[in-house]
Amino acid sequence: MNLLENIREAFRSVKSNLLRTILTGLIIAIGITSLVGMLTAIDAMKAQIEESLSGFGANNFDVRSKGFSGGRARSSGIAPKNYPNITYREATEFKERYNERGVSSITTFVSGSAEVKKGSKKTNPNSRIIGGDDNYFLIKGVAIEKGRNFSNVELSYGNNVCVIGTEIQQTLFDDTEDPINQYISFYGRRYTIVGIMEKQGGVGGDSGADRAIIIPILNARNLDSRGSFRYTITIAGQDPLRLQYEMGQATGIMRSIREDGVGMEDSFEVVKSQTLGESLEEIAGYLRIGGFGIGFITLLGASIGLMNIMLVSVTERTREIGIRKAMGATPLRIRQQFLIEAIVICVMGGILGVIMGIGIGNIVGNTVGPGGFLVPWVWIIFSFIVCIVVGLVSGLIPAYKASKLDPIESLRYE
Incomplete structure (x- = not known):
């Protein structure tokens, strides 16, 4: 057989x-x-x-301080070098120069452990305070479900206004209460709510995006009493095929602003953002x-x-x-x-x-x-x-x- x-x-x-x-x-x-x-x-x-x-952050890249986790970097593995962080002045100058080529946004992380109050109500001390500009929501792909974005006047003068996440709203406000134009306070300052972000959710129980509060970038800078805040510029790439070219252009602009000499290594980092994909x-x-x-x-x-x-x-x-x-x-x-x-x-x-x-x-x-x-x-x-x-x-x-x-x-x- x-x-x-x-x-x-x-x-x-x-x-x-x-x-x-x-x-x-x-x-x-x-x-x-x-x-x-x-x-x-x-x-x-x-x-x-x-x-x-598909359009949210797919071609974004960041210009940020060297050694983002600690501000220190190694040169050829020999000796550590300490590079100064990107300052608010440098970030705003970069944005002004790059506006001729594309859209960019300046952000800074103020705190991840803020306690937010409204009258007798208050949140757990785990709210995230982030400084952002008018392009923050566009580049990050976050929609404002109710209310509006920051106005030019509020950004220019650093007014005490904010856009809050849904978890902040649910904690501090009743279901029948409209948070728009209401007041909340943190760091001893009173802020007017001008917008509410759409619910973003999270992974593994982390809903940090929904307990975030976005304030104008100049207002965030005024909270930096010690000058230790790190400013990150996020650029929205125009064409995926030209992303490396655009990153090169951004590198050239920032080297000029920070006066990095010819032959010297970059005193900052240009890295592709982690996309939603x-x-x-x-x-x-x-x-x-x-x-x-x-x-x-x-x-x-x-x-x-x-x-x-x-x-x-x-x-x-x-x-x-x-x-x-x-x-x-x-x-x-x-x-x-x-x-x-x-x-x-x-x-x-x-x-x-x-x-x-x-x-x-x-x-x-x-x-x-x-x-x-x-x-x-x-x-x-x-x-x-x-x-x-x-x-x-x-x-x-x-x-x-x-x-x-x-x-x-x-x-x-x-």
Whole structure:
């Protein structure tokens, strides 16, 4: 009995035990559906979110102080150098010069542990105070849900106005109360609320973006009594293909402002901003790990069920195995026969599981927003490889047991 005949016999055996094959295939199909379905849904949702947020920060880059974590940098790994931070004057001068080429925004981080008060109500000391200009919300991709942006007068004079996050609103104001033009206070100063940012949410319980308060950049500078604030300029790139060129232009402008001599290294950093897409890819990676875990557990149960059914099949076909051995079938061919049967059942279940997984995954993914139909070829190929591996593992013990049966004893089996 050659390999081709074993394949034919596997299909004949599958056909003769159709109900058992269908039930076994469904076990595998459920495992593959959970695996392909979850991975397809993750990719589909990621594609939809990336499409809807494609313009937010995709081509942004930052000009910031050297050694942003501590202001120190190493030159050739020999001796540490201490570079002065970018000052407010340098940041504003850069923005004025770069306005001829594109849009830029100056920001500074005032505090991440501020306590905000309104009358007798107050927040936990974990509110973020950020100084920003008129382009902050445009470049950061944050919409103002209610109210307005800062006016030119408020920015020019550094007025005590602010735009707050939804968590600040929920903590300090009642549901029926309109926060616009109301007063809140922090750092001993009273600020007028002119806008409320849309809810942004967070990952892993971190909703810091919703408990942020944005104030005019000049007002933030006035809070810097020790002159220790770091100012970052974020530039919105015009063309992804020209991003390196635009970063080079920004480098030249800042070198001129900071008077970095010819041949000297930059006393600042120009780095590409982390985009929403990159953040989303990181989140999707964790979700894929979870999808793999759930799919693996399901397929493990399916493989145990398949192995049990194949062992029952060996017992039922003991006399048939004895006849084949009496006619000259070698233990290798007997093993091949049962392994091929297990693989055929797995592949048939895998085909059904892939079809169901793609359908369910796209339905779930498109609940995020209307979009196209995603066919995850990588996961399809991967699922069929998994099916073959599961078939081999599940059929190995039954096939080995069948190949070791004594032909005489097998012929006498009733």
